[in-house]
Amino acid sequence: MKIVIVGAYGTMGSYLANAFEKEHEVVRVGRQSGNIQVDITSPESIEAMYKKLGAFDALICTAGPTYVGPWKNLTDATFRKGVDGKMMGQINLVLIGQHYINPKGSFTLITGAVTHEPQRNFANASAANAAVEGFVKGAAIELEKGIRINAVSPGVIENSPQYFPFFPGEVPVTMQQLEYGFRKSVFGANTGQVIRLG
């Protein structure tokens, strides 16, 4: 299976790329790293990425910029970081990528626990994540040729200890749990699901 990982040089993406390349052809896509790059906030950049990639079987996205910071700094302008990044970036990966992915292929997007369990400083992520989860449900009944779509929603992950102070009392999700969540989407038969971890 040819698996494209967008965000492949980040904490989650690099772990998944290493895990999946043992059995599959993995194509790593970064924002500023690697041979194939994409700026997910730009539909033109996404289209260019797909033209370079050629046909593929699964796309995993672990990239999703949002604004993290004090509520008092949240304005239309700061909120757009998550809108154009984690939300529309991932939605456009699907809207454009549906024309490039192989039949029976799958898209697996990244959301996060703050969708349902809010934390201070993360209202932008709560909204962007939720939007992606809503989109996943809406898209699952529209995509044709057996193409599937799911989201993986982890809590704070063990390899990102810098975020622990933002998530008091939350047991970190292990990298193996994260891998298994993506396995369930990529290699299973589900569609329109939000796979919650932790």
Place this chain on the structure above:
Amino acid sequence: MKIVIVGAYGTMGSYLANAFEKEHEVVRVGRQSGNIQVDITSPESIEAMYKKLGAFDALICTAGPTYVGPWKNLTDATFRKGVDGKMMGQINLVLIGQHYINPKGSFTLITGAVTHEPQRNFANASAANAAVEGFVKGAAIELEKGIRINAVSPGVIENSPQYFPFFPGEVPVTMQQLEYGFRKSVFGANTGQVIRLG
């Protein structure tokens, strides 16, 4: 109680305005109707609306444009209708309005059943609604001075029969159920809730 209704000349807003004005001061805000108008896709227009309104106790929004149409027409451009309208329009009503609303005031936003029960043609609404619901949860733990925020999520409503064909088998929500949903948010003590109807 001084209650502002944004979308007061639409099917839902006009019903709610008539129902609540029996016991409260209702200020009707329309997009192109009434003495006070707002274009919720413009933060500047929202700011100008609040300056005209003066202090108030509750804001209800029933306005929320989204793109409704075939999946094949869904692109970044068409998707932005719901992003800038139902999503950021309502989020900006809160981000800006928090500086104008009275202590212990409330915001009640509108989402819809397609967040969780998708229908063809409504993927943009699924995403925009979900974003608003995620924002409501994130905002509820950040708003100060006892200010509350909830969303009301109706299915197709009885007074909009033009939408019935899009919602096969869905029992229409009565206008009274809709009113009661908003009553729960405006006059109750809950915050961070999505009040599902039907």
